[in-house]
Amino acid sequence: MSNITLKVNGITVQSNVDGNRRLLDFLREDLNLTGTKEGCAVGECGACTVIMDGKSVCSCLLLAAQCEGAEITTIEALHRDPVGKKLQNAFIQHGGVQCGFCTPGVLLSTKALLDVRPDPSDDEINEALEGNLCRCTGYQPIIRSIKAVLKAR
Template identity: 60%
Template sequence: MSLLAENLIPLSLSVNGRPYQLSVTGNTRLLDLLRQDLGLTGTKEGCAVGECGACTVVMNSEAVCSCMILAAQCQESQIVTIEGLKDDPLAQQLQQSFIKRGGVQCGFCTPGVLMSSWALLKKYQRPSQQQVLDALEGNLCRCTGYQPILNAINAVIEDITP
């Protein structure tokens, strides 16, 4: 048995509702597992140090930077990526609102911003403006100036609450 095979860690997790049984090295990041091993390239790598939010996914109902999470830390976790939102009505509503209000420009940050927004609205049906700002605090966007993103999220909040 090779040295590499001896250092593999068995991993059981769910990604976008699909169960996986994998083996990973101790230094494999969740981002790398998603992009390289599972082919889920909607999750982007920006800064690689947890500052930009381009790699945001939802892990056990919380938005996290997948570049800062080791795959081995995801044992028995439920992971949702941008690909996992394709048939989700709330995600579709967010996407349309972003398009309509100019919250999408170059698009590089969009998957991470949508994941953060979706996680927020799954957790709080009517979040305060401070909760919206807090949820987006880890997502950098160099194009929109943030106001169109905030407008898009606030429009969805108004639509989904009585």
């Protein structure tokens, strides 16, 4: 067991976790933050993407104990951020959401990009989304949604 302290969605959390407890399971089962999804469990699909210390990461590949002192943002907090709220609205308006399974990860990958690159190029957007698989949209509605937010700035 490891005692960890981290900040999740702006709230300091302290917990004892098993050494093999993944961040994904800690968020979903211990903190009841179920917007983070498990898809592939091997870091290939991006459904479990969260923002950790400003970078998008696959929570299925991290142990909770590795996150000691980290700041984690999940989809549940995105609406509190002005850019995050605009992204969520644009995804709804422009069809970037279909089945919705990949959407939390895609939104968080995009938010992490926009935090460091407020006006990203098409290549930078594509690169930021490389780790997020979507079987429904063909990615064009996702890209349109992101560009709508950029245009509105």
